Amino acid sequence: MRGVSKPALLSIELTSPQSVNGRRAAFQSLWLLVRMQHAQEAGTGVVRLVDLRGEVSDASTLRMVVSRAFRDFKAWNIEVGWGEDTLREPRFLNAERRSQGPFWLPAVEARRVRVLVEGRAATAAEVASFLGLRARKSQAAAGSPPPDAVHLQDAAFWKQLVASQQAARQGRLMAPVAGMNTGDASAGAQPASALESIRLAGTLAATDFQRALVTLNEAMLWRRLGDNEQARRRLQALKKQRLAHHVAGNDYLGAMECIVAAWCAYTARDLPLAQSLLGGMADDAARGLVLRHHPDVRFEWCNLWALVCRSRALGLSADDKPASAALAEESLRRFGEALAAAFESHSFDAAQHVAANMGMAAWLFDRVGLSDLPALAQHGNADTTRRAVQWIAFSEWLCGHTDGQGRSAWNAIYLMRIARGHCRPEKQPTLAQFRAQKPLDPAAVSKLAGPLADAFDATNWPARWVQVAQARLADHQAGRRRYPGLQHCSLLFEHAWYAAHAGELKAAEQSLALLREALPQLVPSDRAYFTESWNDTLPAELVLEAKPPRRPAARKKIAS
Incomplete structure (x- = not known):
């Protein structure tokens, strides 16, 4: 019985003209193969896209170089893997993601590679010289810090990142807020909005991790602003940054990328996608570890x-x-x-x-x-x-x-909904029926809060709900706060409801007019909520004056 033959050795000649098993070979393909073999021997394991830039290609032609290299690898009968999981068999990997890297050579394949210089085995120094690694080391020795070292300018970056996060907590997401310092950050002032601050942080970022952190925070801000398209663009940019570079904190960044993507799905009311993304993250070995710890x-x-x-x-x-x-x-x-x-x-x-x-x-x-x-x-x-x-x-x-x-707008919105939810209204009530309802007033809600009633101070919580809503809308209109779309629409509707209940129909009409203008920015399910509430819960006299949006067409039920 014949034994299984061992795969043939692959002889790579580094001197020009470069060759594989005596046949001329494309320099870029040969360079990548030698670089992967070197990574395998050195224990670093993978070669990332950033390692190719400047050595065999610029950024605009990387995809072409990778595609050509894998055609050559197939012709040379050598299996090369890609992706973060170096334990998988290359034949089972998804080729559509191949161009993103990182690339690696299975140990069994690396043992087949013989690297030569003029027909003899190449020394480690010669391989390093061919790959350009000696030049990189000499640059580092001359004073270039490693990619994720702490730089003297780091403090300015972190200050700006904190300024952005603090602005987001204060509701200063995108537009400047009245009364805030909008001076030049270099003169000691902070930009007024979170988005301005994080963009300035981007100009100060000195490492791959800092740049990736800026991109993540931009995605989180756009998500909070309700702009899923912009948020997803920044997530795509973050994915490219993580895949192209060996970024410190890559597992954390990957986990947060997944969470922001799930938030985008939830905001769009795509619940299956949101749960699928979160479930996949929990099941992933690296991200699951981040989740636990x-x-x-x-x-x-x-x-x-x-x-x-x-x-x-x-x-x-x-x-x-x-x-x-x-x-x-x-x-x-x-x-x-x-x-x-x-x-x-x-x-x-x-x-x-x-x-x-x-x-x-x-x-x-x-x-x-x-x-x-x-x-x-x-x-x-x-x-x-x-x-x-x-x-x-x-x-x-x-x-x-x-x-x-x-202060959170959601707390006021939730309490106003709970207060009027205490009522059991007729559908499409008359004004008299509507005003006969008895929602819980702020004093009653404060009593329910018991030992936590001191949270409702008189400055932020006036005696009437219509004033609570009006105060927050005034802050938004004056620029003291900037509420994202769903919060703004919710405040407008609550103000309209309580103004109508107080008999202030003109004020209610004004809020409903603003609500009509703002509704198109919401996702269909949220628009439907306000449309139904407008049609069914507000008094008929108000609905007659402030025409509600048309109800969405009812879906036909499919017989099961």
Whole structure:
């Protein structure tokens, strides 16, 4: 019986004209193969796109060089892998992602490669000289710092990054805010908006990690501004940065890239995609490790997973109560884990977000008949409205006790919804029927807050809901705050509702006119919410004067 023949050796001649097994070879393909063999022997493992730039190609022709190289590798009968997982078999890899790298040579293939100079085995120094590695080392020795070293200019970068994050916490996302210093940062002032600050940080970034961090923060800002298209563009740029360079903190950046992409899907109300992205991240070996050990990442993941479960639970509540209840339980459990992660990382900003989300989730679940959930029951009696108000009051208290923290519009919006949700209105009521409703007033809500009532100070919480909404809209219009689209639309609708309830129909009409102008920027499901509420819950006399948007066409049900 014949034994299995060993693969033939591959003889690579480095001197010009370069050849493989005695036949002329394309320099770029041969260089890449030798570079991978060197990485295998040196223990670094992979060759990234950045290693090719300037040596065998410029950025504009890299894809062509890689494509030609893999055709040559096939002709030379040698298997080359690509991607971060160097343990996979190259024959099972997705060729569509090949041009992104990084590239590597399996150990069994590396042992076949013989590197020669004029027919004899090349020395390590000769291989390094051929690859240009000696020149790189001499540059480093002459004073060039390694890519992720700390530079003297780093302090300016980090200051600007912090300025951007602080501006985002204060609600100064994109446009300058009235009364804020808009001077030149070099003169000691800070740009007024988070987006301006992060762009300035980009000009100060000195390492691949800092540049990638800027891109990540830009994506997060665009997501918060509701511009999913811009956010996704920045995520694509971040992916290219991570794949082309061996960026420090790559696993963290990859995890956050996944979370922001999931946020974009959630904002677009693509719940299956959002959950798929989050589930894939948890199952990934490297990102799953970051998720377990990095409290900030764990907060983001748990909070968003809980929001997705909340939406799914509410969507199923009418048709599948057991499935809805299971999702609601998971939502509340994940909110609890998110809150724990927020305090683990000492982030009151994160904690206030999840506290408000938890409170609103409890109230919404009660509204759809899920008040008997074990997580909501206490001593056999689920006083869900009180519990919801106290969580939102806790969120507001955290906002007030965090230096430089802007007040959350969501807390006011949630409490105004809870207050009018106490009513059981007729559909399309007359003005008299509408005004006969008795929503909870701010004093009653403050009483429900119990020991957390001090969160509702008189400055930020006037005695009437219409004033609460008006104060926040005035801040937005004057430029003291900039609320993203969904928050702004929610404030406009709440103001219209409470103004109409107070008999101030002209003020209500003005808010509805502004709401009509703002609705097109929202995703269809959010537009539908306001359209339904406008048509069905506002008084007929107001609806007659302020024509609501047309309802979306009802979808035909397909027989199962």
